[in-house]
Amino acid sequence: MSDTDSDASVAECPQGREQHSFQTEAKQLLHLMVHSLYSNREIFLRELISNAADACDKLRFLAVSDAALLGEDTELRICISVDAEAKTITISDNGIGMNHDEVIANIGTIARSGTREFLQQLQDSKNDQRAELIGQFGVGFYSAFIVADEVTVETRHAGADAGAAVRWQSAGEGEYTLEPISREQRGTDVIIKLKDDAEEFLQEYRLRSIIQRYSGHISFPVQLLTTPPADDDDAEKQTPEWQTINDTTALWTRPKTDISDEEYIDFYKSIGNDSAAPLTWTHNHVEGAQSYKLLLFVPGQAPYDMMFNRDERQGLKLYVQRVLIMDAAEQLLPNYLRFVRGVVDSADLPLNVSREILQENDLLQKIRSAVVKRSLTMLEKLSADADKYQQFWKHFGTVLKEGIVEDMGNRDAIAKLLRFPSTRTGLDGSTSLNEYIENMAEGQDTIWYVTADNLKAAAGSPHLEWFREQGIEVLLLGDRIDEWLMGYWFEFDGKSLKSIAKGKLDTGAEEEPEAADKAVLERLHKLLEDRVESVTSSARLKQSVACLVLDENAMAMHMQQLLQQAGQDVPSSKPGLEVNLQHPLWQRLQSAQEQQFEDLGWLLYEQAVLSGGGQLDDPAAFVQRTNRLLTSTD
Ligand code: ADP
Numbered sequence: 264m265s266d267t268d269s270d271a272s273v274a275e276c277p278q279g280r281e282q283h284s285f286q287t288e289a290k291q292l293l294h295l296m297v298h299s300l301y302s303n304r305e306i307f308l309r310e311l312i313s314n315a316a317d318a319c320d321k322l323r324f325l326a327v328s329d330a331a332l333l334g335e336d337t338e339l340r341i342c343i344s345v346d347a348e349a350k351t352i353t354i355s356d357n358g359i360g361m362n363h364d365e366v367i368a369n370i371g372t373i374a375r376s377g378t379r380e381f382l383q384q385l386q387d388s389k390n391d392q393r394a395e396l397i398g399q400f401g402v403g404f405y406s407a408f409i410v411a412d413e414v415t416v417e418t419r420h421a422g423a424d425a426g427a428a429v430r431w432q433s434a435g436e437g438e439y440t441l442e443p444i445s446r447e448q449r450g451t452d453v454i455i456k457l458k459d460d461a462e463e464f465l466q467e468y469r470l471r472s473i474i475q476r477y478s479g480h481i482s483f484p485v486q487l488l489t490t491p492p493a494d495d496d497d498a499e500k501q502t503p504e505w506q507t508i509n510d511t512t513a514l515w516t517r518p519k520t521d522i523s524d525e526e527y528i529d530f531y532k533s534i535g536n537d538s539a540a541p542l543t544w545t546h547n548h549v550e551g552a553q554s555y556k557l558l559l560f561v562p563g564q565a566p567y568d569m570m571f572n573r574d575e576r577q578g579l580k581l582y583v584q585r586v587l588i589m590d591a592a593e594q595l596l597p598n599y600l601r602f603v604r605g606v607v608d609s610a611d612l613p614l615n616v617s618r619e620i621l622q623e624n625d626l627l628q629k630i631r632s633a634v635v636k637r638s639l640t641m642l643e644k645l646s647a648d649a650d651k652y653q654q655f656w657k658h659f660g661t662v663l664k665e666g667i668v669e670d671m672g673n674r675d676a677i678a679k680l681l682r683f684p685s686t687r688t689g690l691d692g693s694t695s696l697n698e699y700i701e702n703m704a705e706g707q708d709t710i711w712y713v714t715a716d717n718l719k720a721a722a723g724s725p726h727l728e729w730f731r732e733q734g735i736e737v738l739l740l741g742d743r744i745d746e747w748l749m750g751y752w753f754e755f756d757g758k759s760l761k762s763i764a765k766g767k768l769d770t771g772a773e774e775e776p777e778a779a780d781k782a783v784l785e786r787l788h789k790l791l792e793d794r795v796e797s798v799t800s801s802a803r804l805k806q807s808v809a810c811l812v813l814d815e816n817a818m819a820m821h822m823q824q825l826l827q828q829a830g831q832d833v834p835s836s837k838p839g840l841e842v843n844l845q846h847p848l849w850q851r852l853q854s855a856q857e858q859q860f861e862d863l864g865w866l867l868y869e870q871a872v873l874s875g876g877g878q879l880d881d882p883a884a885f886v887q888r889t890n891r892l893l894t895s896t897d
């Protein structure tokens with residue numbers, strides 16, 4: 264027995280029959296799946312056909328280097344038949360099959376990393392989203408139990424002897440049995456004994472429409488055993504025959520002009536684990552020194568797997584002359600485009616490439632950079648449609664932003680695709696950088712922005728006051744990643760990108776403070792010496808009393824704090840404190856005595872921290888101070 268077998272119990276029964284238990288999680292999963300997917304029961308067929316197609320893909324791939332695996336049975340296919348009397352559906356394939364240990368590891372164990380998240384998501388999600396989750400989390404096989412009283416799997420690995428086949432059987436209630444059997448052909452039969460209330464699936468037209476709907480683009484023939492309609496009176500003599508239900512010409516190999524939007528959309532749904540239509544797509548046949556075909560889609564919504572970063576399920580499928588080589592997201596797509604779905608089919612890559620070779624393969628690098636260019640162009644075109652682009656941005660904007668740092672070579676193209684709310688557009692609107700530049704006043708050479716923990720904090724920053732007064736637009740950056748991003752990005756289209764909260768601001772209206780003010784500024788600095796680098800009179804504040812200003816190259820306070828909380832060593836740089844000398848609090852400060860000066864001084868500083876989106880290290884002291892000031896009578 265293999266060491267992947269982590270079953271709770273295994274018992275040997277007569278004739279080599281083994282009784283196994285699923286792990287606790289598996290029981291929970293089966294239970295939930297059956298009960299939460301009731302309104303979408305037909306997807307079980309999609310999942311089983313997809314597994315059969317995967318099995319055929321695997322065999323076709325291995326047979327490239329070992330033709331003996333295929334033998335004489337070279338027509339890979341998926342066959343579906345029903346037995347109305349026995350109330351069973353059988354899904355057969357002549358793909359790779361499984362041996363004893365693989366059966367245990369693949370369908371007896373639900374130990375894969377995604378299972379727990381899957382359970383959580385299943386509980387949290389709405390009815391119509393649940394069906395998609397199954398395919399995304401790699402638990403598709405178990406969907407058979409939505410309609411089955413009992414599931415039997417009979418399988419023989421390609422290349423194994425007829426006597427080395429296995430039968431797996433379970434009623435989906437915590438146990439399964441395994442026994443050795445003999446089987447003529449390689450591959451797998453999944454036999455579903457339908458529940459009484461699932462007999463609709465015995466009907467031919469029902470099966471046909473499900474297969475067409477969900478599996479229309481499987482690249483192997485999906486055949487249904489059908490009885491031709493009776494003509495004349497000899498209906499009994501009609502013999503059932505296999506009928507291919509799907510269209511097996513790979514869509515991406517067909518000329519664009521022959522393909523309808525509807526076909527593209529259906530194809531996307533079949534490869535993208537998504538029930539919604541894509542936002543856009545691009546389809547290219549590239550011929551030349553190297554030839555390849557690309558079909559790329561932008562989804563209309565962010566899938567769950569992107570959040571959990573399940574890389575192996577993401578991105579693009581790599582084919583070599585229509586043979587699926589792998590889901591090769593990392594090699595074909597940079598991280599920041601990980602939402603793109605689709606197919607790359609190369610005519611020139613060797614069929615027997617391995618993952619390691621792919622990494623260093625020149626050809627693949629070229630295809631990758633073509634994929635990137637095409638993806639960016641596709642997004643550029645999409646941006647002409649404001650509504651669609653907004654939808655795209657909502658789901659994938661923060662991912663795309665990573666490209667500014669990750670892909671220097673395409674930085675400008677990526678930058679044009681970014682959108683930010685600004686003081687001009689308001690929090691619900693957004694502007695591109697080009698639009699920002701068009702709106703600049705004569706002589707403005709800087710693109711101004713402010714970062715904060717969230718948009719509201721950004722919009723409330725006291726640093727904005729002078730800019731608002733001057734009518735200078737400021738981009739409001741409230742995504743976590745923005746501060747990181749702006750730490751690497753200083754220029755766009757010949758204009759510098761600057762934070763309004765960093766560095767000295769040249770307003771042209773700075774005045775030397777009077778001697779009395781100067782003395783108080785110095786006194787205040789003495790008080791706050793540990794926290795601030797300097798205390799100066801501010802030209803940028805109009806309503807607020809104080810704000811913190813960081814060094815040009817320093818990291819924003821909220822980011823410093825975030826990293827410190829995460830236990831990272833951050834070179835903390837002391838900010839400068841700017842004070843609004845026109846503010847009534849400043850007058851109070853000027854006349855304040857010892858204790859009150861101290862309280863007011865600290866309060867000024869703490870207000871600046873808070874309104875800059877930072878957190879106080881000692882909130883209790885802040886509260887006490889405030890109360891002392893509120894209750895003092897002088
Ligand atoms: P996924 O297909 O996402 O891996 P499933 O739960 O659908 O998850 O299937 C689990 C595993 O069981 C598959 O990865 C595969 O190894 C194995 N399997 C299922 N059906 C077949 C089949 N028809 N032929 C060979 N292996 C299969």
Ligand code: MG
Nearest residue numbers: 313314403404
């Ligand atoms: Mg599957």
